[in-house]
Amino acid sequence: xxxxxxxxxxxxxxxxxxxxxxxxxxxxxxxxxxxxxxxxxxxxxxxxxxxxxxxxxxxxxxxxxxxxxxxxxxxxxxxxxxxxxxxxxxxxxxxxxxxxxxxxxxxxxxxxxxxxxxxxxxxxxxxxxxxxxxxxxxxxxxxxxxxxxxxxxxxxxxxxxxxxxxxxxxxxxxxxxxxxxxxxxxxxxxxxxxxxxxxxxxxxxxxxxxxxxxxxxxxxxxxxxxxxxxxxxxxxxxxxxxxxxxxxxxxxxxxxxxxxxxxxxxxxxxxxxxxxxxxxxxxxxxxxxxxxxxxxxxxxxxxxxxxxxxxxxxxxxxxxxxxxxxxxxxxxxxxxxxxxxxxxxxxxxxxxxxxxxxx
Numbered sequence: 374x375x376x377x378x379x380x381x382x383x384x385x386x387x388x389x390x391x392x393x394x395x396x397x398x399x400x401x402x403x404x405x406x407x408x409x410x411x412x413x414x415x416x417x418x419x420x421x422x423x424x425x426x427x428x429x430x431x432x433x434x435x436x437x438x439x440x441x442x443x444x445x446x447x448x449x450x451x452x453x454x455x456x457x458x459x460x461x462x463x464x465x466x467x468x469x470x471x472x473x474x475x476x477x478x479x480x481x482x483x484x485x486x487x488x489x490x491x492x493x494x495x496x497x498x499x500x501x502x503x504x505x506x507x508x509x510x511x512x513x514x515x516x517x518x519x520x521x522x523x524x525x526x527x528x529x530x531x532x533x534x535x536x537x538x539x540x541x542x543x544x545x546x547x548x549x550x551x552x553x554x555x556x557x558x559x560x561x562x563x564x565x566x567x568x569x570x571x572x573x574x575x576x577x578x579x580x581x582x583x584x585x586x587x588x589x590x591x592x593x594x595x596x597x598x599x600x601x602x603x604x605x606x607x608x609x610x611x612x613x614x615x616x617x618x619x620x621x622x623x624x625x626x627x628x629x630x631x632x633x634x635x636x637x638x639x640x641x642x643x644x645x646x647x648x649x650x651x652x653x654x655x656x657x658x659x660x661x662x663x664x665x666x667x668x669x670x671x672x673x674x675x676x677x678x679x680x681x682x683x684x685x686x687x688x689x690x691x692x693x694x695x696x697x698x699x700x701x702x703x704x705x706x707x708x709x710x711x712x713x714x715x716x717x718x719x720x721x722x723x724x725x726x727x728x729x730x731x732x
């Protein structure tokens with residue numbers, strides 16, 4: 374039973390929160406909404422759930438128009454970033470509450486609650502009340518209550534944001550398997566591109582109330598349809614700069630050029646935009662077509678496994694800083710010019726209006 378948004382938009386007080394959106398989300402696969410805070414992900418979920426009614430357009434679920442149907446009449450579960458639990462109930466009772474409302478047999482309730490508690494590391498806490506739990510434990514309890522119900526539509530709004538790193542990793546691995554045998558539509562909102570890649574499925578890049586692109590997650594990442602989609606799906610931010618095509622040559626600034634790939638060579642000469650992700654800009658030559666560039670180092674960030682360098686490309690003080698992400702520890706003095714290398718074979722090319730050019 375797919376979920377279809379047909380020309381759905383949302384305005385509040387004359388301000389547009391969601392622009393007209395057409396989107397089909399299928400069951401049996403993770404459907405990810407990827408975008409920064411305030412991009413419109415939560416509003417889209419509220420429209421899907423029936424918590425908000427669209428200003429225009431329709432919401433269809435399983436071939437039925439549910440636009441005006443209240444959320445109480447829909448088989449929906451939703452997990453928010455901020456946990457919500459019943460304070461006067463134990464963890465067991467919190468998790469079991471939707472199953473009791475559905476009048477499920479006691480034995481099945483017990484089996485389902487115990488399975489979910491085991492998955493979310495809540496078994497030792499089943500007898501406690503929410504006030505006796507840490508914030509992360511309360512979030513896990515809220516997740517368990519939403520996931521234990523066999524909902525037709527499951528909406529997960531940044532559900533792992535308040536959990537510790539190790540548990541987040543475990544749940545990222547487990548969540549797709551948890552829903553693999555369920556005939557439900559799962560929608561997962563996140564601000565983190567890496568999380569979208571780890572979960573797989575299909576991803577919609579969301580920016581300022583618009584869905585920029587939707588498709589298989591790996592495809593959207595490798596072949597963004599627009600510069601906006603590439604920017605949403607890159608952390609650290611994708612590096613971009615205006616370039617000029619002259620015959621078979623691409624020129625970046627006054628001193629850097631390289632041979633364009635054949636599809637780009639076929640384009641008319643003129644101005645374009647070049648984009649390259651930070652892990653393809655490194656302090657040592659890497660990749661198949663490394664091109665040297667010089668940058669004024671602004672900030673360096675060193676961890677146990679990588680070096681991140683923020684630098685200014687060229688002499689334009691107003692240009693947005695670029696970012697380099699290299700394996701290993703590399704000490705680069707701030708305030709000095711460093712030699713870096715970008716693998717232009719991994720670069721993306723865009724029209725001035727932001728449309729990606731296949732290369």
